[in-house]
Amino acid sequence: MITLILLCMLADPWADASPAVEYGPGAGYGQAYYPENILGPPDPAATPESPSFGENNLLTLGTDGWVVLEFTDNSIINEDGADFTVFENVMDTGSGYFQECAFVEVSQDGQYWIQFPWDATTLEGLAGVMPTTGEDPTNPAVSGGDQFDLEDLGLDWVRFVKLTDCGDAVSDGGLFDLDAIASVNWSTGIEKSTTATCLSVASPFFSSFTVKTEDTGTLSCYTIDGRIAGRWLIDEQSATLNASSLPPGVLFFVLNESSFPAVKLLD
Numbered sequence: 052m053i054t055l056i057l058l059c060m061l062a063d064p065w066a067d068a069s070p071a072v073e074y075g076p077g078a079g080y081g082q083a084y085y086p087e088n089i090l091g092p093p094d095p096a097a098t099p100e101s102p103s104f105g106e107n108n109l110l111t112l113g114t115d116g117w118v119v120l121e122f123t124d125n126s127i128i129n130e131d132g133a134d135f136t137v138f139e140n141v142m143d144t145g146s147g148y149f150q151e152c153a154f155v156e157v158s159q160d161g162q163y164w165i166q167f168p169w170d171a172t173t174l175e176g177l178a179g180v181m182p183t184t185g186e187d188p189t190n191p192a193v194s195g196g197d198q199f200d201l202e203d204l205g206l207d208w209v210r211f212v213k214l215t216d217c218g219d220a221v222s223d224g225g226l227f228d229l230d231a232i233a234s235v236n237w238s239t240g241i242e243k244s245t246t247a248t249c250l251s252v253a254s255p256f257f258s259s260f261t262v263k264t265e266d267t268g269t270l271s272c273y274t275i276d277g278r279i280a281g282r283w284l285i286d287e288q289s290a291t292l293n294a295s296s297l298p299p300g301v302l303f304f305v306l307n308e309s310s311f312p313a314v315k316l317l318d
């Protein structure tokens with residue numbers, strides 16, 4: 052069995068990409084700045100009394116509109132307490148909060164989604180409820196925004212978050228304006244393991260990796276077109292190797308090729 056743990060040195064806790072969006076009626080605000088205005092940290096100038104504004108900071112989804120955010124250099128993982136925070140431009144008006152809400156779903160593969168349970172009366176389980184403080188966005192004790200705990204869904208980790216404007220399902224102030232999502236508990240490692248002698252990896256962003264194997268021997272790395280990209284002698288059951296010379300794209304790692312069935316090409 053080989054286990055590869057791929058580590059990225061340049062990871063951050065923020066959402067890194069937005070692979071899909073569908074706007075609803077009333078959308079438009081912030082579209083010229085999408086997706087940069089919903090990636091990275093929340094607006095550092097935001098306070099409860101003077102929340103974020105400006106199309107470079109916010110994206111309005113429109114009635115029933117939705118957007119998917121992807122974490123490509125980190126995963127959100129389940130550890131004690133809240134695991135990520137969603138920031139909207141909720142305003143403290145002095146007589147209450149002006150709230151525009153969204154449903155929150157998470158996914159490991161971007162295909163299968165699980166929604167956080169929500170309550171239309173208390174707004175619990177929705178995003179767009181609590182204002183942003185401007186303090187450390189990765190610390191739920193001070194950050195404000197709306198926290199979500201993967202424990203509630205029985206998930207160990209996710210890499211996608213989907214926000215859907217509540218439309219008419221919730222009696223709120225209007226249209227949800229997304230500022231950012233911050234991971235609270237996160238990991239830069241992506242673990243792949245196999246009981247076979249070969250596994251493939253499609254991530255070009257890792258800068259080092261750890262190999263764990265029950266067998267020692269020679270680990271070879273090939274590109275998808277069969278060129279050798281790296282070869283290492285694994286003489287301990289755990290070794291950390293530098294990946295900086297590996298090309299991007301799909302890579303195949305084979306432990307002890309002699310144990311790999313030979314293929315003969317016919318011409």
Ligand SMILES: [Ca+2]
Nearest residue numbers: 063064065067
């Ligand atoms: Ca990130």
Ligand SMILES: [Ca+2]
Nearest residue numbers: 129130131132
């Ligand atoms: Ca948790």
Ligand SMILES: [Ca+2]
Nearest residue numbers: 140141151228
């Ligand atoms: Ca708003």
Ligand SMILES: [Ca+2]
Nearest residue numbers: 088089108230
């Ligand atoms: Ca933003």
